[in-house]
Amino acid sequence: MKSVFSIFWQFIRCEQRDRYSLFWNFAFPLIVMTILVLVFGNMNTAENTVVFQVGLVNQETELASGNELPVPSQIMEDLLVEISHGERSWLQLHQISQGQTIESFLSSELHQLERGNRHAVLVIPDALNESIYQEVMSVLSPQVQSHGGGEVVIYSQSGNQMSAISVDILSQIVSGINSQINTEIGLIDTAQMVDLHYYQVETDGGRSIPFNFANYLMPGIFLMVFLSSGLELVVERLALYRERGILRRYFAAPLQPAQYGLGLLMHIMVLSILQVLLVYGFGVSVFGVSIPLFTPLPLFYLLFSLTTLLSLGWLIAAVSKTANSALTLANALLYPLMFLGGLYFPVMDMPLPIQLFVQGNPVTYLVNGFRDSLGVFPSPTPALLNLLVPSLWLVTALALGFSRFKWDAKGGN
Amino acid sequence: MSEQASVTELHKAVEVINLRKHYGSVRALNGVSFYVKQGQVFTLLGPNGAGKTTTVEILEGLKKADSGELYFFGQKCREIGRKEKERIGVLLQETNFIERVKVKEMIQMFASFYRKSLPVSQILEIVALLEKSDALVENLSGGQRQRLAIGLALVNDPEIVFLDEPTTGLDPQARRNIWELIETLKAAGKTIFLTTHYMEEAERLSDYVYIMDGGKIISAGTPQSLVDKIGKENVVEFSSGHLTQEQIKSMSQEIKRVVSSDDHIAIYASDLPTALSEILEWAKQNGVDLENFAIRRPNLEDVFLSLTGKGLRD
């Protein structure tokens, strides 16, 4: 045991003296978490937090109606201006400035749209009001011919999601004005209007806490950290040290491979515990994370995930002949395992080959089971598979690892 | 080997009989037999590829022989295992250290691998690294690193110390430091098993030399006895140029033996002054320019050359 502890302490010392290692192990998970929470955490309420840049080009010249009907173009403009002046408004409106012509303003707004500085450009065409009145008249007095009403043009940027959202919001505003006109002239029964309510499915096992992306993400961050340890740390300490003859020198002493392995394992366990505590503490204090991490089932998943992912590193070190190929293989697998395992966001609707990878990936099941155990999100995969698939990987990796791993790069015992 | 005949089993630290080892179709060891007497410095001498490292690795417990017998302090064993490793110390041919470790920490760690070990300060003193005790290993010079590696080989106060190419790549001063260290260890009664392809190292340090080539021991003896075997003649050396064997033999009557390798000739002559003047006269008469002309005493390199026709450094 003395040797085991001595290996363990040596790794700890090496680790704490390496600035970059400290960064990757401790600072980087926090950075990733922060960026992802800030980005994705806002997405569900993007409509509430993003400020949409909209250009308003009002080409309408006839601003007074001859009768008591409201002027639609004016209503539209006034409404948009009012929204944009609201406190913490989602809308920033760009209107024509003094001395500019309508044509040049439209042209410059479209140009801005192309450059990405506007989400949408709403154009109220000339004679809109006239067209609307015509249509109103045609409805009220069948003798008047219908010309289809007025049309507002909204320019948006192709393929840009925020732009598409802004079009949707502006369309709803126009639609609201349309409904208002309908109501004013008594055409519709407001009781027949359709209410629309949005809900998110309950994800919290009945605790009635609204979905919190930080809660959802946290198990993913834990597994990311374990995956790095497994794929990079284990591979380096086995394959690289083997190639450099460091392991060879150890085993010229009475140190046994199992003792080295145990020392390494202890080191990674301590490191992982520190990382988990740090990430958890950070999540709780900064993002208000609230998960029952220190209860039996989640703790089981924590341990289960760690051992499974470490065993993958063991497998890689065992099947690779050189350190270079081991590290390359580890790097090649790291990103697909992470991203195609649903650590950060759900992975769906993939083309078949990728779907197969997702379904074979032990990370997928580990993170699903972990999230379910925390009550953060019900597992899309059956509970049995969440245990079975990673276990299969664990057993296979260990078996293959033990049978194939050579402790001496030069083909010794 | 007659002076060795009276050595009893008790005095043998290690003995191997008919060791064989092959790697695929290559026969690295082709029936190696020798023993190492306790308290002496033994050297295994031979060029690269002779089988020295394979032999040593088997004795260090890093490899297993395909066949043959192995005795460790009189006990027969199938291989060098944990129990045996407690009693040996090893300096490998290439030593790489993990980074960001201090010198004393490295020694402490290795000490923990053994049941008994010497205090770290004592090791540091033996290898003259006391003032570097807190230095990171990657900041040591080449000679210092090698001394540390030797220190690690001594951490368990071993009875046998295996030193595989201890001074390769070191500058002359560092080399001399290591030699002094080895002499100190010998004075302390340790059995030292040295492998080297430096002839002067073998000559200076060894009590007994085994010469190896092509996977076999081809000669053995004390350095002096080996040299004596090839005769007490002095050696005249020069580059061979385009000279033929007949031309060389015709240079002088005193020539006892000629050993030629790829680019140089070594002439063994009994009466040096006569041989010298005759050779020089011949050269003058035949208009031949004898390049790299030198006179010296015979050494182990000559022994090896005469046994194999190859240089130790080939």
Next chain:
Amino acid sequence: MAIRYFILTKTLLVSFLRDRQNLFLTLALPLVFLFIFGSLFQNEGQQERITRVAVFVPPETTSDKDLWHVLDSTTGLRLDIVESEATLEEWVSGFKTDIGLIWDGSALRIYTNPTRMQDNSYFHQVASGIRSALEYQRTGLVRFIQVQNRQVGNQSLGGLDYLFPGIIALGVLSSGLFAISSSFMHYKDKKVLKRLMATSMSKVTFLAALMTTRMVASIMSTFMVLAAGIFVFRLTLTINWVLFLPYILVGTVTMMGLGALVTLIAKTAENAIQISTILMTIMMFFSGIYFPVEFLPSYFQRVSAFLPLSHVAKGIRYTMGIEAMDGVHFFLQAALLLVASSALTWFVTLKSRWND
């Protein structure tokens, strides 16, 4: 001198191509990302996207004829009928459907899965479209004002707009950044440079050869990504080759400049590589690979403006016809990046002591 340069370039290139790790980072990694994120994001902005809708109409609802009429006539929907609210919620949370829709006669209740962050705003649009159509159907509402949506910009890439150039930029980043911070420093540490200086090879020739090697690597990486995009993702690209290819080279030099900056701080090759790796990983977050840049909060978008990678990615988008940019602005940007990075690279490498 030209011959020396060519032979040296060839030797360095061959050495580079035989290093598995380098090869992976520059050529394979961008492809790995393309496949992962291309698959993840390929749905975005697609015109003919199919949305799965699970519908539950409680038995007490009397009027659902209009609903079915609207649902049947709306394109891009795949409908499933479920028997209870609980089943509907289960389907949504289990990813068996995209939207859960419940109609109780006067209100539409829309259920979405909160983890599907990239998709939910699209689903909301779909839902509000259904609501409008339903209202129109039920009330006989007259559309006095209609909305016409006209899209500007390149219509062909859809959701991969930012991803594709981002991935090309990644390949450029890998080959450029590690040229100086890794290879050059490595040669210096291993005294390869010192050995070269003992010959009549000039520093300039060596550096030019090293830079050329990296540019070749960038071009190779770019073509592999383009090929994968065309053959696997069936993208149709409108690339301005006259600007695109030279710009790839500009991007590579820019990244070399960054690598040169790193070596000013790092003492050894190992440190330089580690710092470069950190920089690369963090910059990847801002280059539109992990998620579209527009999702970044505004303060991050400002940070993004300082990163050379963002500018290179933007320039690549311009030359690929994805994003509009002022022509003059583009050339100025390219020239500035090229000049500043070249100067920095040459200054740092030529001024450093190769004989150490």
